[in-house]
Amino acid sequence: MFSFAPRRLIIGAxxxxxxxxxFSYYKSNLFPTCHAxxxxxxxxxxxxxxxxxxxxxxxxxxxxxxxxxxxLRDVTTPNGCTLDGCIQTGVDNPGHPFIKTVGAVAGDExxxxxxKALFDPIIDERHNGYKPWDKHxxxxxxxxxxxxxFDAKYVHSSRVRTGRSIRGLGLPPACSRAERRExxxxxxxxxxxxxxxxxxxYYPLSNMTDAEQExxxxxxxLFDKPVSPLLLASGMARDWPDARGIWHNSQKNFLVWINEExxxxxxxxxxxxxxxxxxxxxxxxxxxxxxxxxEKGWExxxxxxxxxxLTCPSNLGTGLRCGVHVTITKLSKDxxxxxxxxxxxxxxxxxxxxxxxxxxxxxxxxxADRLGKSEVQLVQEVIDGVELxxxxxxxxxxxxxxxxxxxxxKVTCSKVY
Amino acid sequence: MPxxxxxxxxxxxxxxSEDYPDLSKHxxxxxxxxxxxxxxxxxxxxxxxxxxxxxAIQTGIDNPGHPFIMTVGAVAGDExxxxxxADFFDPVIDKRHNGYSKDAKHKTDMNPDxxxxxxxDPKYVLSSRVRTGRSIRGLALPPHCTRAERRAVxxxxxxxxxxxxxxxxxxYYPLSNMTEAEQExxxxxxxLFDKPVSPLLTCAGMARDWPDARGIWHNADKNFLVWVNEExxxxxxxxxxxxxxxxxxxxFxxxxxxxxxxxxGKGHDxxxxxxxxxxLTCPSNLGTGLRAGVHAKLTLVSQDKRFDDxxxxxxxxxxxxxxxxxxxxxxxxxxxxADRLGFSEVKLCQFVIxxVNTxxxxxxxxxxxxxxxxxxxxxKKN
Numbered sequence: 001m002f003s004f005a006p007r008r009l010i011i012g013a014x015x016x017x018x019x020x021x022x023f024s025y026y027k028s029n030l031f032p033t034c035h036a037x038x039x040x041x042x043x044x045x046x047x048x049x050x051x052x053x054x055x056x057x058x059x060x061x062x063x064x065x066x067x068x069x070x071x072l073r074d075v076t077t078p079n080g081c082t083l084d085g086c087i088q089t090g091v092d093n094p095g096h097p098f099i100k101t102v103g104a105v106a107g108d109e110x111x112x113x114x115x116k117a118l119f120d121p122i123i124d125e126r127h128n129g130y131k132p133w134d135k136h137x138x139x140x141x142x143x144x145x146x147x148x149x150f151d152a153k154y155v156h157s158s159r160v161r162t163g164r165s166i167r168g169l170g171l172p173p174a175c176s177r178a179e180r181r182e183x184x185x186x187x188x189x190x191x192x193x194x195x196x197x198x199x200x201x202y203y204p205l206s207n208m209t210d211a212e213q214e215x216x217x218x219x220x221x222l223f224d225k226p227v228s229p230l231l232l233a234s235g236m237a238r239d240w241p242d243a244r245g246i247w248h249n250s251q252k253n254f255l256v257w258i259n260e261e262x263x264x265x266x267x268x269x270x271x272x273x274x275x276x277x278x279x280x281x282x283x284x285x286x287x288x289x290x291x292x293x294x295e296k297g298w299e300x301x302x303x304x305x306x307x308x309x310l311t312c313p314s315n316l317g318t319g320l321r322c323g324v325h326v327t328i329t330k331l332s333k334d335x336x337x338x339x340x341x342x343x344x345x346x347x348x349x350x351x352x353x354x355x356x357x358x359x360x361x362x363x364x365x366x367x368a369d370r371l372g373k374s375e376v377q378l379v380q381e382v383i384d385g386v387e388l389x390x391x392x393x394x395x396x397x398x399x400x401x402x403x404x405x406x407x408x409x410k411v412t413c414s415k416v417y
Numbered sequence: 418m419p420x421x422x423x424x425x426x427x428x429x430x431x432x433x434s435e436d437y438p439d440l441s442k443h444x445x446x447x448x449x450x451x452x453x454x455x456x457x458x459x460x461x462x463x464x465x466x467x468x469x470x471x472x473a474i475q476t477g478i479d480n481p482g483h484p485f486i487m488t489v490g491a492v493a494g495d496e497x498x499x500x501x502x503a504d505f506f507d508p509v510i511d512k513r514h515n516g517y518s519k520d521a522k523h524k525t526d527m528n529p530d531x532x533x534x535x536x537x538d539p540k541y542v543l544s545s546r547v548r549t550g551r552s553i554r555g556l557a558l559p560p561h562c563t564r565a566e567r568r569a570v571x572x573x574x575x576x577x578x579x580x581x582x583x584x585x586x587x588x589y590y591p592l593s594n595m596t597e598a599e600q601e602x603x604x605x606x607x608x609l610f611d612k613p614v615s616p617l618l619t620c621a622g623m624a625r626d627w628p629d630a631r632g633i634w635h636n637a638d639k640n641f642l643v644w645v646n647e648e649x650x651x652x653x654x655x656x657x658x659x660x661x662x663x664x665x666x667x668x669f670x671x672x673x674x675x676x677x678x679x680x681x682g683k684g685h686d687x688x689x690x691x692x693x694x695x696x697l698t699c700p701s702n703l704g705t706g707l708r709a710g711v712h713a714k715l716t717l718v719s720q721d722k723r724f725d726d727x728x729x730x731x732x733x734x735x736x737x738x739x740x741x742x743x744x745x746x747x748x749x750x751x752x753x754x755a756d757r758l759g760f761s762e763v764k765l766c767q768f769v770i771x772x773v774n775t776x777x778x779x780x781x782x783x784x785x786x787x788x789x790x791x792x793x794x795x796x797k798k799n
Contacts, residue, residue: 048565085421174421178431
C-alpha cells in the first residue's frame, strides 16, 4: 500500500519550485544544477555529440547552435530530463512536406525553463515573435463571444480542442508508468463527478470490449496508438495502451483524451455551425474539471508567460484549436486563397487532420495562433474569419467579385525563418 | 528507447508496484520471466553509463508478441547490463538459449580448419551466408549510445577495415553522404540496409539520429560486408552464391580475426567474457552471435509433415528468404543454426553443413519418390 499524502507533498514542492522558477524567468540568474551524467558521456566534449542537422528543416534545427548545445548537454531538470531527450524527435525527423515542424518537446514543466536558451527562440519563431518577457492572456469567458452560428449549408461541423497538463507529473515523452497512471486517476476522478449535460463515462483503452470499440469508432472518438514518427520518436507511445483512455459525456459532444500526446486533450464538438454553443460547453466543462482537481490538491501547469504548458511548444498559451469543416469549393480555387487565410490568421488542413490534404472542396479551417492571444480572442477571430469565407463563397457562387472583401495583410512582428 | 534516458528522479517517489508494467496480454521472454520482486529490486538501479531497467525492457512492453517467433523483449544498453540486471537477464538467457546456467562457460572457436566438408550441392543450395556481430568494449550499445559514442564506433571500425588488404581490401559507404549512384549499386547488390521499421527495434531506441554514423563497408569482391551501427555496433557478413559454406566460413573467420587484431593494435577490444561469449545488444545473439545459413530449394521435404521436427533435431531453424520477419516463397527456405550460445562458431557452422546435407539427401530421395524414413534423425544433435 502506498501513502498518498507524502508523495503529493513532494510533487507539490517540485511543482511549487517549478512555478517559482518560471515566474522568475526573466530576472533569473539561476544556473540549473548540473546533475552528473555518466562518466562515459562527459568523456566526450559536447562538440562530439552535436547532431548533424544539415538536412534538417524544423524550428529546433534552425535555432540549436553548438554553443547552446555545449552549455546544456550535461544539464538536467530536477526530474532528470535532458536536452538530448527534448530534441530527439527533431533530430530523427528532418522535415515535414506540409509544415515546418517544431522538432522539440518538453519532458516536464521545468524543461521550458531549464532549456530556455533553446526553447525561447523556438517559441519566438513558432509563435510569430513571442519574446521571453511577453505575458500571455488567459480568458475562458464565453459570454464575450459575438456571433458564431454559421450557415449549416457551408459549415458541417464545429470543434474546439485544447490540452491540459497536471502539474508535478512528467509529460508524455518522459513520464514513468506510475506517473501516467496518476494522471489517469486524477483526471478520471474529476470527470466522474461531472453532472447534468456533462455526465459521462470513461473507456480505458486497455480493457475495451469489442462493442465499446465499435461504438467509439463509429462516433469518430477512438484514438489509436500514434503512428506518426514525429510522435513516436519523442517516446510518447511507450507502454501503449497502459493508462490511456477516452472519456465522453452521454450527449457525445464533450470528450477527453487521456495520455495521448498530452496528459489530457479536451474536445467540444458538434455537427453543424453553432460554434458559440461549442465554445460555451468547452469553457464550462473545462472550468468545472479544473475546480474538481483543485479540490483534491492538484492544478494545471500554467504560468503568466507561457499560459498553459503542454508537451509541444506549438501548443503553449491556449493550446487551443478552434475549427470548422467548411465547404468552400470556389473560394479554395481562387489564387488569393492562401493569402486570405494568412491575413485572417487562419490555417487550412485536410479533413483527416494535421498530416492530411483536403478532399472535394471541404476544408478544416482553424486558428493559426496559440500563444499571445486569449481563448476568447482566438475563437472570435475564427468566427469572424469563417463568416467572411462563407460570404466570399456566396459571392463567387453568384459570379460576383470578392475584391472588396479581401482583408489587408496584417503587419506582424519580424518572422525569423 | 526513443526520447528521454531513464533517469526520472521523481519516479522514486512511487512504489515499484505502481510502475509495474501490465503484461497480461504479452508473450515474450521478458514477460514470462518478469516478476514484481525482480522489478522491485531493479527499477532504481542504473549501470555506470546511466542505463535503467525500464529502458532494457521497454521494447518488450511495447511489443506484446510476434506471430512467427517468441521474441526476447529486452535489450542491453551497455556491456554491464547483463551483470547489473543479472537477476533478470540470467533467466531470460536460460530460456532463450534452451537451458544455459549462470555458471556455464561458452567456447569460442573461430578456426576454419576445424570444419569438415562444407561444399554443398549448388543445385539445391542457392546461396550461403555467415553473419555475426561484434561490440566495441567501453562504448554503449545502440539502444543507449550517445551520438559521440556511435561516431567513435564508426571511426574505430572503419579505421580497422580500411587497413585490410588483398581479398579483404574494400571501401566504406556512410549512409549520410551516399550519392544516388552508390545507393543504386548497393541496392542492386542487396547490401543496403535501411532505417529499421520493425517496432521491435525502434522501440528500443536503436534508430535514433538515423543515419548519423551508419554505413556499409564491403570488399571489392563483394563477399565480405560490414554494417556499422545498425542493430549492433558492427555486423559482419560473409556470403556468396552457391553452396560453398566452407569457403564462406573461412573468409568470415579470416576477415574477422584480422579486424580484431587491428582494433587491438589501437588499444580497443571486442566485448567478450567466458560466460556469455561475444556480448551483443539482443540477448538472442549472445555467445557466437552467429547465424550460418543457406537459401535452399527444399520444395518436397518442406511439405513433409515431419519437416519442423527434422529441423529441430538437426538444430536448425527455417525462415522466409526475406529475413527473420518473413515467410518462405516458392519452396525456397532460409535454413540456419537455431543456437547461438553454448556452442562454438565451428560447431554451429558444422551443424548447418551436416544438416543441410541431410536435407538435400532427403529432397533427392523424395524427387526419386523414395522414402526418407531412414534419414530422419531420431535424437537431437549436440
